[in-house]
Amino acid sequence: MEINFSHKQSAHCENGVVSNLMRYNGFEVSEPMVFGIGSGLLFCYIPLLKVNHAPAITYRAMPGYIFNRFAKRVGIKIKREKFKNPKTAQARLDENLKNNNPVGLQVGVYNLVYFPDEYRFHFNAHNLVVYGKEGANYLISDPVMEEVTTLTEKQLEKVRFAKGAFAPKGHIYYPTAFPETLELKEAIKKGIRQTCREMLAPVPVVGAKGIKTISKLIRKWPKKVGVKKANHYLGQIVRMQEEIGTGGGGFRYIYAAFLQEASQVLENEELMELSKEMTEIGDSWRDFAVEASRIYRNRSARTDAYNKVADELEDLSHREAVFFKKLKKAI
Amino acid sequence: MVKKEEVPQDKSVLESKKFRELTYAVDKNGDYITELSSGWDPKTIALDNAIREIEERVSKARQRVMNEETSPIEYYMELHKMDLPILASYAGFWKWRVKRHFKPSVFKKLKHKTLQKYADIFDISIDELKNIPEKP
Numbered sequence: 056m057e058i059n060f061s062h063k064q065s066a067h068c069e070n071g072v073v074s075n076l077m078r079y080n081g082f083e084v085s086e087p088m089v090f091g092i093g094s095g096l097l098f099c100y101i102p103l104l105k106v107n108h109a110p111a112i113t114y115r116a117m118p119g120y121i122f123n124r125f126a127k128r129v130g131i132k133i134k135r136e137k138f139k140n141p142k143t144a145q146a147r148l149d150e151n152l153k154n155n156n157p158v159g160l161q162v163g164v165y166n167l168v169y170f171p172d173e174y175r176f177h178f179n180a181h182n183l184v185v186y187g188k189e190g191a192n193y194l195i196s197d198p199v200m201e202e203v204t205t206l207t208e209k210q211l212e213k214v215r216f217a218k219g220a221f222a223p224k225g226h227i228y229y230p231t232a233f234p235e236t237l238e239l240k241e242a243i244k245k246g247i248r249q250t251c252r253e254m255l256a257p258v259p260v261v262g263a264k265g266i267k268t269i270s271k272l273i274r275k276w277p278k279k280v281g282v283k284k285a286n287h288y289l290g291q292i293v294r295m296q297e298e299i300g301t302g303g304g305g306f307r308y309i310y311a312a313f314l315q316e317a318s319q320v321l322e323n324e325e326l327m328e329l330s331k332e333m334t335e336i337g338d339s340w341r342d343f344a345v346e347a348s349r350i351y352r353n354r355s356a357r358t359d360a361y362n363k364v365a366d367e368l369e370d371l372s373h374r375e376a377v378f379f380k381k382l383k384k385a386i
Numbered sequence: 387m388v389k390k391e392e393v394p395q396d397k398s399v400l401e402s403k404k405f406r407e408l409t410y411a412v413d414k415n416g417d418y419i420t421e422l423s424s425g426w427d428p429k430t431i432a433l434d435n436a437i438r439e440i441e442e443r444v445s446k447a448r449q450r451v452m453n454e455e456t457s458p459i460e461y462y463m464e465l466h467k468m469d470l471p472i473l474a475s476y477a478g479f480w481k482w483r484v485k486r487h488f489k490p491s492v493f494k495k496l497k498h499k500t501l502q503k504y505a506d507i508f509d510i511s512i513d514e515l516k517n518i519p520e521k522p
Contacts, residue, residue: 064408065408066407066408066409066410066420087410087418105469107436107467107469108439108469165466165467169403170403171399171400171402171403172399172402173399173433173437174399174433175467176467177467177468177472199407199408200405201405201406201422202405218472218475218476219468219471219472219475219476220471220472222475286435287435287436287439290431290432290435290436291432291436293428293429293432294429294432294433294436297426297428297429297432298429298433299407302408302409302410303388303409303410303423303426304388308388308409308410308411308418309410311410311418312410312418315417315418316418330418331416334388334412337388338388341428344428344429344432345428347428347432348427348428348429348431348432351431351432351435352431
């Protein structure tokens, strides 16, 4: 059985799944729109937690939050289910496919065979759509892939029941009820307000202040943990910022695209200007990535090199604080 | 950097699975569009570094197994890019218990059932679990 589902590639998996499921249900919503309304943009440092033996930093909202907020703000209902037993999980998936209902799935990346080996880490918050089954093969629309693909029953079970942080537990989700028309205006404003609130949060680990905290840490790393670890940590920051799914510049470009679209929907010229400014901020994040990669490529880094990238982050922290204050006033 | 023609098209591991990733860029009029990218060197370097880091961890773990300082479980854990919390979660054991299984003396006395559990996690036989490969 195959559902007539159109696959459209996206930068980020969760936006892409939502956007593709919405299109299937007759609503054209772009990836940046989902990301913006769902307040996807963030900066957050989680002290004490280590990912791949390095500090945990994220440039986006927690897995699942984007869709939940988006759904609430545009007035659609989502059904979510998790399972203890893989057999029940598979039966429920098959049942949905039989009813012509493509579903979103949360999966782990480590056993995702169509990813390059180098990308297969124990990251459990990846999302894809299953839109059919042919014999024992599931038809997969993975939003970050150019084309659709397939997984066997066993392969799919493995990624649905990956273990570790954010274990998916067979998680499936799909929209169940829609409004007559999508009312985007209020939803956009709500999305922007929350992002501004979070990016300006008076907490040292979140938003603009979080960026500043990281810049301070970078200055200390070479002395505190040694050059080798400092470089590994720095590399991890760059990967979180630039890896597949971010659209580049730590999601800042996707957000700039959202502001551009929002400026048209809201007929607000100021948002267009702010979109340009966000693009420039994204460019600076990329400059930071270039500088950081110079450090760990040469391995001969001196302390002033770390200070230089830390300066760049401090500047970004300042600029994002100013930016989100302006954005808050603009809507 | 973000102009359509300037979207990075460097060589990367994406090539091995024949796909490119989607990124956002602006066209001549300053409008946002999407463009495919085959990779970008600064992040390839970051990924290479992370992979090398793992390889080092694996080879260190191998050496420690050889020196009977740890059990093969730790070696396979590193080989599968896991850390203690992840392995414990797969095994369904407390972390301290997995850590205890790293002790060669404890490992030698493990029950068949426990060994089978680890072997299944790493997708290998009990024999392979007990004897790590000679050279990578």
